[in-house]
Amino acid sequence: MEETFINSIVSDYGLYAGTYIVCLISGFVPIVNAEIFLIFMSTLLTKQLIFPVLLLATIGQMTAKTILFLSGMGILKLSLKRYENKIGETIAKMHRWGSKIDVFIFLSAFTGFPPFYIITIVAGTIRHNFFRFFISGFTGRLLRFGLIILFPQFFKQLF
Numbered sequence: 001m002e003e004t005f006i007n008s009i010v011s012d013y014g015l016y017a018g019t020y021i022v023c024l025i026s027g028f029v030p031i032v033n034a035e036i037f038l039i040f041m042s043t044l045l046t047k048q049l050i051f052p053v054l055l056l057a058t059i060g061q062m063t064a065k066t067i068l069f070l071s072g073m074g075i076l077k078l079s080l081k082r083y084e085n086k087i088g089e090t091i092a093k094m095h096r097w098g099s100k101i102d103v104f105i106f107l108s109a110f111t112g113f114p115p116f117y118i119i120t121i122v123a124g125t126i127r128h129n130f131f132r133f134f135i136s137g138f139t140g141r142l143l144r145f146g147l148i149i150l151f152p153q154f155f156k157q158l159f
Helices: 003-028 034-042 047-073 081-111 116-125 130-158
Strands: none
Touching (some): 003 034, 003 047, 034 047, 034 130, 081 116
16 A cells, blocks of 8 residues: 555545544545554644544454455355355354354454454355454454554554
């Protein structure tokens, strides 16, 4: 992601809306990397802006994941043909986790492994409780993005 792309999003839409938009897009398009955006933005943020940016980044991602969850349920129609094999493998993994699916979702949202994109679609496909999915995913993404934003802040304070 080029610095000019980040600058144009933030200058056109402002810090808050720009963060939401980039993280929403990255929830659908994996090559748009929210983490790189947040690392870059973190170097520019003051302490007062950290929490609102963190919250908007998480909400942007989870908005996209909600749409993917609904497409997994079949409520919204998105083409998932590209991921059919991976979805099948992941459904089997999720069934093995049994009653610990929420932990599986949290770990995916926090670590990115297995990809949260696929886990989201599968959670919808197996008709997992949406509220539990959302809370697990939101918490994982909030912690992930929090660490990503706070890491550069730590070095900023050292120098």
